[in-house]
Amino acid sequence: xxxxxxxxxxxxxxxxxxxxxxxxxxxxxxxxxxxxxxxxxxxxxxxxxxxxxxxxxxxxxxxxxxxxxxxxxxxxxxxxxxxxxxxxxxxxxxxxxxxxxxxxxxxxxxxxxxxxxxxxxxxxxxxxxxxxxxxxxxxxxxxxxxxxxxxxxxxxxxxxxxxxxxxxxxxxxxxxxxxxxxxxxxxxxxxxxxxxxxxxxxxxxxxxxxxxxxxxxxxxxxxxxxxxx
Ligand code: ADE
Numbered sequence: 001x002x003x004x005x006x007x008x009x010x011x012x013x014x015x016x017x018x019x020x021x022x023x024x025x026x027x028x029x030x031x032x033x034x035x036x037x038x039x040x041x042x043x044x045x046x047x048x049x050x051x052x053x054x055x056x057x058x059x060x061x062x063x064x065x066x067x068x069x070x071x072x073x074x075x076x077x078x079x080x081x082x083x084x085x086x087x088x089x090x091x092x093x094x095x096x097x098x099x100x101x102x103x104x105x106x107x108x109x110x111x112x113x114x115x116x117x118x119x120x121x122x123x124x125x126x127x128x129x130x131x132x133x134x135x136x137x138x139x140x141x142x143x144x145x146x147x148x149x150x151x152x153x154x155x156x157x158x159x160x161x162x163x164x165x166x167x168x169x170x171x172x173x174x175x176x177x178x179x180x181x182x183x184x185x186x187x188x189x190x191x192x193x194x195x196x197x198x199x200x201x202x203x204x205x206x207x208x209x210x211x212x213x214x215x216x217x218x219x220x221x222x223x224x225x226x227x228x229x
Pocket of ligand 1: 171172173197199207
């Protein structure tokens, strides 16, 4: 069994539609849909936006389904001018850009208890995601840091601050929370994001326009990853 988590319905609904032998399991306010996806046993969930929603959903998925690995997929804002709308970013590691206990001596982004700024993704799974993304025609693929926080970033100065602190190529709201929960339970994790906007003043306009095509790219990668025909 493998796990896929998206924040919004649109990020996973086409994959859910393609699940065979569907079964629904409700845990609290999360709904998990399991079945066979492109020949593999899979469980999918829409976690809702933000770090807490994502971490709770991930932990429930781990406890109830014990997936071999979990991939968080969806859209993101670009963290840097080299990464443009329609590109794909696969995380080597994720950071929580709004985690800040610096007034009491920690570096910005440091997550106590796990003792990390960069929460790693599983290198083997990330390599497989890179290979799967490489098979999608005309798709520019980047590997690097993905930054997560509880805000939709739509200001150039905020985007620049995140890049200067963390060198993040993409900015979103769930990846580091999924990676955090997976890290705490020893579940391999991958984060795959397709760029829908530039996380600056144009983001509010671009996001609804480009989300659909960005979602389609991430679904093609999942199809290739699972060996779909
Ligand atoms: N997801 C897609 N675009 C985003 C942005 N600009 N900020 C946060 N999350 C996003």
